[in-house]
Amino acid sequence: MEKQYMLEVKNLVKHFPVSGNKHAVVHAVEDVSFRVEKGKIFGLVGESGCGKSTCARTIIRIYQPTAGNIIVDGEDVSYKKNRELQALRRKMQMIFQDPYASLNARMTVHDIIAEPLRAHKVASSRQEVSERVYDMLDKVGLSHEHANRYAHEFSGGQRQRIGVARALVIEPEIVICDEPISALDVSIQAQVVNLLKDFQYERGLTYLFIAHDLSMVRYVSDEIGVMYLGQLVEICAAAEIYEHPLHPYTKGLLAAIPIPVPKLARQKVVSSIEGDIPSPISPPPGCHFHTRCPYAKPICREQEPELRDMGGGHQVACHLY
C-alpha cells in the first residue's frame, strides 16, 4: 500500500524583514522539505533560534510563507487567504509552548475549550458545547468543577492540559506541538507527553512535535528531523538517529544529552560543538554549520550540501558523506 502523507512541506522559505534595513532579511526558514506520514509523529529538533517555531507557525499559517508549498492532506494551503483557511484550521491544530501566555486570562476554562467549537459551529446547541467541553475535560484529567475557573488558577501542567483539550476538542487530524513540554517541570512533562500519546493511539492523530530536548523526542517520535539555522540537516527514523547519527551537528546534540549514570557520564566525550549559532540575517556561505563543525573541509565553505538519501530513508546534508 502506498504511504499516505498527512503533511508535506516542500522547499518552505520564510524570511522576515529587518526593520531599519530594507535589504537585509532574517532567514528564519531556508528551503525546508519533509513529509509526515498519517498517524505518525515527526519530531523536529534543534537549538533555540534555529527556526523550528517559525517553521511550525508558517505551516499553520500564522505567518505567510515567503516561498515553497505546504500540502495538508493533499491540499495545498500555502497561499490561501485567511477566509479560505477555515477548513485547514479544522484539520490542523496547534499546542503552544508557553501554557501561561497561550491561555486568555479573562476567559474561563469552559470558554477557552469551547472556543474552537463555536468558531467552527460544530455543536448545534449550548448544551452540546458544554457536553463536549466536559467530555474533553475528563479526557485530560480535569474535573467538571474546573470549568468555571480562570486559567491563572491552574498549575503549569494543568494549563498545558487545558491547551491540549482546546486543540483536540474539534478532533483535528494533525496537531503541531510547538515545544509543548519545554516550559514545564520535568515531573510534569511525562504527564503531558503521555496524554498526547494516548490521543494518538485513540484517534490515529498525526503530530509534528517540536522540541529542543532530544531525549524526549526520541521517546515520542517515529521520525526525526534535525534543524540548524533554518535548514534541515538530517532526517531519519527515531531509533536510527541515536544509533547512527551522521551529521556532525546531530552528533553534537546527542553528546549534549546528560547521562543519568555518573560512571558513564565521566567517560563521555566532551561536546564537540563550540561557539554560538551565527546570525540568521547573514548566514555563513556554503554549509551553514561549517563555522562550528570540527570536521569542516574547504568545500564546506564554498558549496551548500544537499539533503541526500544515505539508504533506508536516512537523509543527511553534509559533504562528509
Next chain:
Amino acid sequence: MNEMMRQSLPDYQIQTPDPWAALPVNAESREKLWSKSRTFVGDVWFRFRSKFTSIFGFILIVLVLLFALVGPYFATFTYSEQNLDFVNTPPVFRAINCSGGYFYITDKLKVLEIDAQGHLVGKVESIAEDYEKKQVTLSYQGGEIIMDYSQSPYTMLDENGERIEEAKHIWNRTYLLGSDNLGRDMLARLMFGARVSLLVAVVAALTNLVIGVLFGSISAYCGGMVDAVMMRIVDVINTVPLTLYVILIMVVLDAGLLSIILALGTVYWVNMARVVRGEILSLKERDFVLASRTLGSSTATILFRHLIPNAMGPILVTLTMLIPSAIFMEAFLSFIGLGLTAPLASLGTMCNDALATLRTSPYQLFEPALLICILMFGFNFVGDGLRDALDPKLKK
C-alpha cells in the same frame, strides 16, 4: 512535668507513629484547586467591594446622582426662580438683634429681616440716609431703626444710639446654601448643574467606550494601511482645538448644551483610540491571540473576547481620567461663556458667575467647586476599583 507535656501534645502526633510518613495522595486532591469558585459578576463585585476607596467612590457617585435627579423634587425653588430682594444671602447669617427682630446687612448695605429660625422675612425699607454720619434710617413695624456703616463690621444702633456689637450666627433656612447674585437658590442651581455634569459624563463615557475603543482596536488589529489612515484621521481631529470646534458647531446650532455634547461626542474619543491602539498592538502578538487565530476564530471573536477584555485595565484607567476631564471641559467651556446660556446652570457657569462677587460671597464659588471635586473623586475611585476588580489575576 514530662507527663504534663506529653498529655498536651496534639492528637495527630499520637495517632501517627512516624511523623515523617507521607500522607496518602489521590488524584482528586492533586488536581483540586483551593480557591473558591464564583461567577464572573459575583467575582467582580466581591473584589470591588473589598476595597474601601472604590465603595466610597461608588457611594459618592450614587449620592451625587440622587442629589441631581431626585433632589429637585424636594427643593423649594426652581433653578431659575429669582428674588431680587434676597441677593447674595450667605448660608450662615451674621444676625443682629435689634428692636425685637433679627437683621442681616448685605454687602450692598441693604437690611434684611430674618426670623429667629433663620427664614428670610423681607427687605426693610429705608427712609433717610445721613451721609455725614454714615447712617441709614429704616422703617420697621411702624417705628424706626438705624443702620450704621461708619465702621466695619456694619451694625445697627440701639435706642440710645449705641452700636450693637454682639451678633448671632443663624443658618439660612430659606436658601440652605445661600442665594446667588440674582437671588436664585444655590441649592437648586447646584442640582441642575450636577445634572448637566453627569449628562456630560455619560456622553463622554459612551463615546469613549463605543467609538474610541472600536476605532483604536480595529486600527491596531488590521494594521498596515488601514492603521495608517485611521491614525491620520485621529491626528487631524486632534489638531483642531476643542474650543474652536465648539464655536464652529455653535455657528450652525445655537449655543447651549447640545453643541457642547455634540462637540464632546464627536471628538472626545481620540485619546482613548490612541491608548487602545497601543495596547492592542502589543496584545495581538501574544500567544493566546495567535492561538485563537489557529483555532479559526473570527476577527470579531478575537477583538471582543480576547483583545478588548484584556485591554480593559488601560481602557478603564483612561476612561476614569477622561470622564472628569470631560466634566471639566464642559465647566470650562461654560465658564468662558461658550456653554449654557442663562438661566440654565452648570457647575462651570456657576463658578463663572461667582467670580464677580468672589470677595463678598466666596461660598458661591466654593459650592460648585466642591461638587466638581466630589464628582472627580468619585469617578477616580470607582475607576481604580473597577480596574482591579476586572483583573482576575488579582483574585483572592
